Amino acid sequence: MKYKVKHPILVPAIPKGHRTKHLVASSIETVFDLPQQRLLVDAIPALSYRTPKAARDKGAPERTEIFATEGGFYTPAVAKDGIVSALNSVSISPMIANAAVAIIRREANAAAKREQVPKVVFARENAAPVAKEDKLSDKEMLRLPSIDKLADAAIDHAALRDNVESIRREIAAEFILVDRMICQRVAEPYYAVVNGSTHGCSLTICSDDIPSGTVAIFRLGHLDEARSFMQRFAVGPSYPDMTEGPGAHSELDDAALSVANAACVSLRAFKSHYHHEYQSKSVIDKLMLETPLEHIAAARKLDNITSARTVFGLVQEAERLVPVLEEIASFGAKSQFIRSDWRDAKQSPLELIVDLWNNQSIDIDIAPIASARGPR
Structure with a gap:
């Protein structure tokens, strides 16, 4: 027209x-x-x-x-x-x-x-x-x-x-x-499981920017998986009124994006834990004398990989980030790497995200075997 x-x-x-x-x-x-x-x-x-x-x-x-x-x-x-x-x-x-x-x-x-x-x-x-x-x-x-x-x-x-x-x-x-x-x-839609400090856990439809407080990301076609994740992560999550149709298909690497986002969030949480403008001496003492060396080493690993890169730009680094997140998850739910609004979750968010990566389903297209006799 x-x-x-x-x-x-x-x-x-x-x-x-x-x-x-x-x-x-x-x-x-x-x-x-x-x-x-x-x-x-x-x-x-x-x-x-x-x-x-x-x-x-x-x-x-x-x-x-x-x-x-x-x-x-x-x-x-x-x-x-x-x-x-x-x-x-x-x-x-x-x-x-x-x-x-x-x-x-x-x-x-x-x-x-x-x-x-x-x-x-x-x-x-x-x-x-x-x-x-x-x-x-x-x-x-x-x-x-x-x-x-x-x-x-x-x-x-x-x-x-x-x-x-x-x-x-x-x-x-x-x-x-x-x-x-x-x-x-x-823009291509995807789901974000968001845990906000005031509104609790929610499932949000996104397209470009990743909302603050995002725990995990799921591509179109994986609405049931997103809701299942919310059940594991939060107590009594509310499910928004969403319905997928036959066109709900996406090639978004949601597991890698979840890993990249978790890495950036974890590093920001660690850094902000020591950013106290008016308590510089006590903060330095805490960092040098109380923070375990393996925590500092993990922060350096994250910083080396994520430095000056966006979450979307880190998708290709997911395989390098997963072992660091596994190590950080072993530090416990109250370490400096865990956001304060993630600490009341039913299960460690980093463990859940590592599980998402390790338990990805693999789709294999198998072409039909041609008859040895050929067409009749």
Whole structure:
């Protein structure tokens, strides 16, 4: 289905009053043709859960649905009056335009960091110059001076066509039509078992950042395992209203991610135990004279592996981290490596995480054996 949208674009051109080519931020009108998918055929239900109250108050439906497609995961887009219909161009056009704004901001930031590229030129609707793209609000980005105000001879038309096609491709990957619903791409979901100091243990659906207090991570398709882990970890856990569908499948290395997260959490807990700004002498004495040497050695091992790396960047180091976590688990539930809100658990969280790693199921695809006689 096609939608005509006015949106920003960066075009190589020679602005008025200049002699050399720049990347000029302008507005242009483009026709976007969004891919169409069929529910239960191309878009398979993967996950359904009760929508958080804050989102329901803004018009979101009672339940959030996530569909698995060949191109990734998508969820129905929502406006003030609920899920957006494919026929509601009044709501769809602003969504596409705002997505184009994000693309242009990303492109402008990347161009500004590259060497030997034309200067990026931004202007407000009245053509007043702006130093950087972050000086313009999203609404102002949608009101950039029209590309028609640039002299036709000053525009690099080949580059303009390439830029328009690039934005079309990105928008087509960002939005799809599932039957009569417009759906927007979401990052791959996963489950986090979170033990917060005030709210107790909970099971949370995440996509990007790992929540503070996360004990373990489970990939889509492993909802039962996540709930079982909560039962072992916490007393009387509450199960949120989540339901997996036939599209609930993920290749996320959740066991390795749980190990990486536990390593980072354990090292932060150890360090924070000795970070007392106004008790420096007593803290140093405690570290030097009371802390067992094997604890300090374990902290150094963790620091050597995790230094300056994110949790997601440590997934490949899981095999090196597991023996260190096993050693730390042997120190007991009250060691400096254990977060205070983990100490009341039914079982040592590090032991549980090591168990997750050691007890991973291995999926083996066995191809059918061809008949020795061949086809009849």
